[in-house]
Amino acid sequence: KNEVEQSPQNLTAQEGEFITINCSYSVGISALHWLQQHPGGGIVSLFMLSSGKKKHGRLIATINIQEKHSSLHITASHPRDSAVYICAVRWAQKLVFGQGTRLTINP
Amino acid sequence: EADIYQTPRYLVIGTGKKITLECSQTMGHDKMYWYQQDPGMELHLIHYSYGVNSTEKGDLSSESTVSRIRTEHFPLTLESARPSHTSQYLCASTTGNTEAFFGQGTRLTVV
Numbered sequence: 685k686n687e688v689e690q691s692p693q694n695l696t697a698q699e700g701e702f703i704t705i706n707c708s709y710s711v712g713i714s715a716l717h718w719l720q721q722h723p724g725g726g727i728v729s730l731f732m733l734s735s736g737k738k739k740h741g742r743l744i745a746t747i748n749i750q751e752k753h754s755s756l757h758i759t760a761s762h763p764r765d766s767a768v769y770i771c772a773v774r775w776a777q778k779l780v781f782g783q784g785t786r787l788t789i790n791p
Numbered sequence: 792e793a794d795i796y797q798t799p800r801y802l803v804i805g806t807g808k809k810i811t812l813e814c815s816q817t818m819g820h821d822k823m824y825w826y827q828q829d830p831g832m833e834l835h836l837i838h839y840s841y842g843v844n845s846t847e848k849g850d851l852s853s854e855s856t857v858s859r860i861r862t863e864h865f866p867l868t869l870e871s872a873r874p875s876h877t878s879q880y881l882c883a884s885t886t887g888n889t890e891a892f893f894g895q896g897t898r899l900t901v902v
Contacts, residue, residue, distance in 0.1 A: 686838075715888065717890065717891050717893070718892075726893055726894070726895045726896060727881065727882075727893040728893075729890040729891055729893075731890075732888070732889070732890045732891070734888070748867075763815065766832060770833075770834070772891070777822065777839065777841045777847070778824075778836060778839055778849070779822070779824050779836070779839070779883065779885065780836065781826070781833060781834045781836075782833070783833040784833055
């Protein structure tokens with residue numbers, strides 16, 4: 685069983701929709717990262733969280749340490765948001781990844 | 792701007808050859824990682840280091856070795872490349888409470 689589980693694995697939505705991607709983890713962590721990977725591209729860090737909530741533009745990330753759960757929200761989604769979104773946790777000196785959520789936003 | 796670099800970006804090599812993938816960062820990060828990622832698939836941790844002279848194996852046995860003689864440099868070596876090693880290799884670094892930074896990756900093809 686993976687230490688980090690994401691849902692959904694695939695998500696297709698229409699432009700303008702509100703998007704939520706979930707991440708649950710089973711270990712004690714020091715921080716959680718949300719990352720973005722475009723097809724054929726490198727990985728870009730979106731957020732690093734250890735508590736509470738962070739916002740950057742149309743992206744919002746929240747974490748609930750007690751429930752071992754984090755969410756990434758995208759407001760007013762756009763086709764350029766289409767990418768794989770990855771949750772990763774810092775645990776025992778390691779950076780452990782979820783399996784990723786493939787998001788497709790149709791015009 | 793991320794200051795973590797991987798070379799080469801692309802490599803095609805014959806079976807049995809020894810290769811070293813380079814990863815360097817200029818941010819003074821103590822933690823560095825190597826991941827393997829097949830197209831469209833998730834990342835698997837191969838090796839990691841939390842400081843100079845410390846290296847650990849990750850969850851994926853890839854028949855590779857790493858070294859961390861200097862803070863900024865974390866090379867990955869395949870002693871004898873096989874077609875099963877064909878994949879993309881990603882290097883990352885972080886420290887303390889900073890975000891993680893990723894290299895652009897090395898796409899390796901073993902023929």
